[in-house]
Amino acid sequence: MAPATVTNLVITVLLIAVAASAQTPPTTSYANHTVGGPAGWFFNSTTNHSATNYSSWAAKQIFNLGDFLIFNTNTNQTVIQTYNETTYQSCTMDDASNNDTFQYSGGSQNFSESLTVEVPLTIEGPNYYYSGASDGVQCQQGMAFEIHVGHGLGLPPSLNQPPPPPYIEPPGPDTAQSPPITVGGAQPPGNGDLRIGVSWVGSLCTLLSLLLCVFP
Numbered sequence: 001m002a003p004a005t006v007t008n009l010v011i012t013v014l015l016i017a018v019a020a021s022a023q024t025p026p027t028t029s030y031a032n033h034t035v036g037g038p039a040g041w042f043f044n045s046t047t048n049h050s051a052t053n054y055s056s057w058a059a060k061q062i063f064n065l066g067d068f069l070i071f072n073t074n075t076n077q078t079v080i081q082t083y084n085e086t087t088y089q090s091c092t093m094d095d096a097s098n099n100d101t102f103q104y105s106g107g108s109q110n111f112s113e114s115l116t117v118e119v120p121l122t123i124e125g126p127n128y129y130y131s132g133a134s135d136g137v138q139c140q141q142g143m144a145f146e147i148h149v150g151h152g153l154g155l156p157p158s159l160n161q162p163p164p165p166p167y168i169e170p171p172g173p174d175t176a177q178s179p180p181i182t183v184g185g186a187q188p189p190g191n192g193d194l195r196i197g198v199s200w201v202g203s204l205c206t207l208l209s210l211l212l213c214v215f216p
């Protein structure tokens with residue numbers, strides 16, 4: 001092969017490689033974000049303020065579907081997630097509807113026990129987080145932040161399920177007993193992709209059987 005041909009070949013290969021790399025979507029993977037970094041999710045009662053500035057922490061991160069927020073905290077704190085800005089601004093979940101606001105809580109009812117709350121990001125757009133401790137005073141004093149969730153890779157299969165149906169207590173002999181009271185849900189709603197997929201398959205089946213009737 002003449003040297004000029006070899007050079008052309010090398011240039012062509014390089015051009016193809018460059019073109020291919022330009023078309024490759026940016027490589028992203030699911031990430032876990034430790035809220036507040038080393039400071040964790042805490043209120044400092046000495047300074048009467050959050051342990052760190054959570055808004056400026058959030059501003060330095062990129063959040064996508066399927067990522068997790070990891071709240072390293074203790075049982076004195078709560079984590080409330082809402083998609084409703086009004087609820088967020090109010091620092092309370094008293095008037096919140098339980099379809100857009102969720103309280104994550106650990107199993108322990110005791111104060112000061114260490115607690116890790118893992119919150120999956122399942123809905124794109126604005127997501128708001130705040131603490132319900134001290135009747136909203138801590139939220140007003142910095143225990144609150146807003147994030148914007150992008151699409152990224154989309155939801156992984158582990159999170160892309162419709163939520164399980166709510167537990168309904170079977171009627172027993174003692175029907176006068178009132179059902180357990182739950183404030184908000186522990187589980188954010190899954191997205192509806194699966195159900196949309198099923199109904200799409202359903203329509204296709206209907207279409208096929210219609211065709212079979214018309215053209216047996």
Ligand SMILES: *[C@@H]1O[C@H](CO)[C@@H](O)[C@H](O)[C@H]1NC(C)=O
Pocket residue numbers: 030031032068118
């Ligand atoms: C992120 O946290 C979730 C929930 O604890 C865990 O299942 C997953 O393995 C973690 N992913 C990474 C990359 O650390």
Ligand SMILES: *[C@@H]1O[C@H](CO)[C@@H](O)[C@H](O)[C@H]1NC(C)=O
Pocket residue numbers: 044045046047051
């Ligand atoms: C609270 O803030 C004060 C003053 O910045 C600091 O000395 C103290 O260590 C903090 N307490 C906690 C529990 O972080």
Ligand SMILES: *[C@@H]1O[C@H](CO)[C@@H](O)[C@H](O)[C@H]1NC(C)=O
Pocket residue numbers: 048137141
């Ligand atoms: C903390 O700050 C809030 C709002 O300024 C105030 O109402 C509250 O009394 C303060 N608490 C303490 C212990 O200083």
Ligand SMILES: *[C@@H]1O[C@H](CO)[C@@H](O)[C@H](O)[C@H]1NC(C)=O
Pocket residue numbers: 053054055056057059142
């Ligand atoms: C936290 O940081 C944001 C900027 O990221 C700033 O606007 C805000 O005033 C800060 N809050 C406090 C209480 O310092």
Ligand SMILES: *[C@@H]1O[C@H](CO)[C@@H](O)[C@H](O)[C@H]1NC(C)=O
Pocket residue numbers: 084085086087095096097100
């Ligand atoms: C947000 O929550 C408030 C109550 O805190 C409610 O009045 C309002 O309708 C909700 N907004 C949306 C868009 O659901």
Ligand SMILES: *[C@@H]1O[C@H](CO)[C@@H](O)[C@H](O)[C@H]1NC(C)=O
Pocket residue numbers: 097099100
């Ligand atoms: C949540 O419930 C309110 C009524 O309480 C309704 O107006 C709203 O559309 C619901 N939002 C979603 C996302 O289902």
Ligand SMILES: *[C@@H]1O[C@H](CO)[C@@H](O)[C@H](O)[C@H]1NC(C)=O
Pocket residue numbers: 107108109110
């Ligand atoms: C709360 O603390 C008490 C006393 O230390 C202990 O007996 C109990 O098991 C704790 N409860 C939980 C749910 O951890």
Ligand SMILES: *[C@@H]1O[C@H](CO)[C@@H](O)[C@H](O)[C@H]1NC(C)=O
Pocket residue numbers: 074076111112
């Ligand atoms: C947690 O709350 C209890 C009760 O208000 C208080 O005695 C304790 O000092 C708090 N612990 C921390 C680590 O903030």
